[in-house]
Amino acid sequence: MNIQPQMARHGRERDVHHVEMRGVNKRFGEFTAIHDLDLSVGKGEFCALLGPSGCGKSTILRMIAGLEAVNSGSVFISGVNVTRMHPAKRHIAMVFQSYALYPHLTVRQNIAFSLSVAGASREVQAKRADEIAGLLQLGHLMDRKPAQLSGGQRQRVAIGRALVREPEVFLFDEPLSNLDAMLRVQMRIELAKLHKTLGATMIYVTHDQVEAMTLADRIVVLDRGVVAQVGAPLELYAKPANKFVASFIGAPTMNFLAITPTAYAGRAVTLAFDSASASASPGLTVQARNVPDASSPPTEIGIRPEHIAITNPSDRRAQISGTVQLVERLGNLTIVYLSTAAGQIVAEGSGELDVKVDENVGLVIDTARTHLFGTDGAAL
């Protein structure tokens, strides 16, 4: 049988997907960490794996790197099946959360480590290390040991060590979570610039939605080893596929209120809040994404805090009223915690809102931007 042409054809077919996982399962003893995962990352794409701790995002990255064996399924990089390939041969580089710099080596030796293992001459090692150092502004630190560097500098060395290998795919495992808030923002910008300069494929694991939203072209949200949704950052924000994604993306978290639909008209759904008496709830009409199926009615409505405006209780536009319990003033925006007949609600307004604790206010819900969820949590 002639395998060669077939392989070539498959190679071309998968070139679109630079990194691809097919039906991947990973178990640790009895615990299934990753369940039947299909994932593809395009060439030059910045893809973020986002999820709470324990959702399996790091495991996925480690399986792509080859540090963790796959129980079943396959991993492809540039169309080549690398499922059983040694990590060093996968043309990947990884930046660890703890940086994992070799403590006994200088910055120069750390950056040139892979070249030294591969048997490159000292001149080549020094030359390449200096090139990388120039790119990352590490020139003045080359003879220091990692212990003599600050967190941000160590991070740059770790990236330098990845760069020197000229990998096809960069893997980042929560690279910024050991840095303080200010440095994190700065390094985030540097990473974005680096991605623009190199145009390389990057896969980035994080539990920080802000990092994922700002850096990624595409975000994969993971929930307990299963992909909850894949999409562009704003797509996840505007059209979460389920309650998990809706609650994970956006801060403060989306408000979820139990409802019962009372009438349907095309995509429009009129509903009543479960916890409010009929008199307190005048009935709210919102748009569902698809024409609702009466057999699986929506049971919850999700409203982002920034889509609730605070107004006078006498304002006719107000669909519901509430009592202010707590006000958080951040200068550029104000977060208001309210107690309403429909339940606890968090509202957010830009600038400084003129509200006081215990004040009675009216709430205007932007009905075009609400989300309806069924009993299984799927968006309707």
Add this chain to the structure above:
Amino acid sequence: MSAEREMRMSTGYFASARAMEGDRRGFVERLLDGRAKYLVGAACIALCTVMLLPLLASVLASLKSTAEAAAVPPTYFPHGLSLDSYHRLWNFQAGLLTYLGNSAGAALLTILFCLGLTIPAGYALGRFPVPGKEFFFLVLLLGLIIPYQALLTPLFFLFVQLKLHNSLVGLAIVHTAIQLPFSIYIMRNAFEAVPRELEEAAVIDGCNSWQVLVRVFLPAIVPAIITVSLFAFITSWNEFLAALVIMNKDTSFTLPLILAAARQQTSIGGTDWGMLQAGITISVIPCIAFYLLLQKYYVAGFLNGAVK
């Protein structure tokens, strides 16, 4: 409600942070605080005196003249400094250099054997999913509870057959066996203490298991290597019984054997106390020197490895 909870949590956090600050100073610092530190100091001085006095007495006695060293009742301080005892020791039997050489040779070989065996063993036990490795490890540690003295007779016959008696290699093998369980324990802990990411980074950078060991682990476990070497050296340098059984030619004696011999054989009949003290002084010097020189690593080796 959630906001209230958040507020409560944040005050709780600050409260616990303050409490932590108060408790951060360890037991030792609090002990050394205030009046207690004089008491602790006095206890330390008393302990040191008890430990150091015999050593001092030995050194002083080794510097006495032959007659003074044998005087009854003994003098506390030498009336005149004399190197007679060292001179006699130098020429004793096959000569001090031979015995020093034997002791140093056995100790060096013990260090080599110990490291040669425990580094791979620690690497395997610490970093590889060896099936049943906990059982292996326990069996290795069991060696600690069997007194090696009980095995010396069969060992002697075995070594005679293998022609390992009267050889430094043979003696070093016994000393290695004595030292092995403890050394493996230290090594395994040291290997386990190296962060996993470091190993994984090296694997991604193209290292095989051997290269990971040489390029990443060995530099990281230097304190453990020094601790194991130091203990191997001291064990071998001071060991008496196995050396007595295995080494029975006077040119193959080690320092402890020659000290025992010096107690019995003197030209004038009785014990040559001066020479004996000179021998003790000389045999103690390398132990103290190495300990002081490597103390920093040795403490780190214990803290990183054994006390986790």
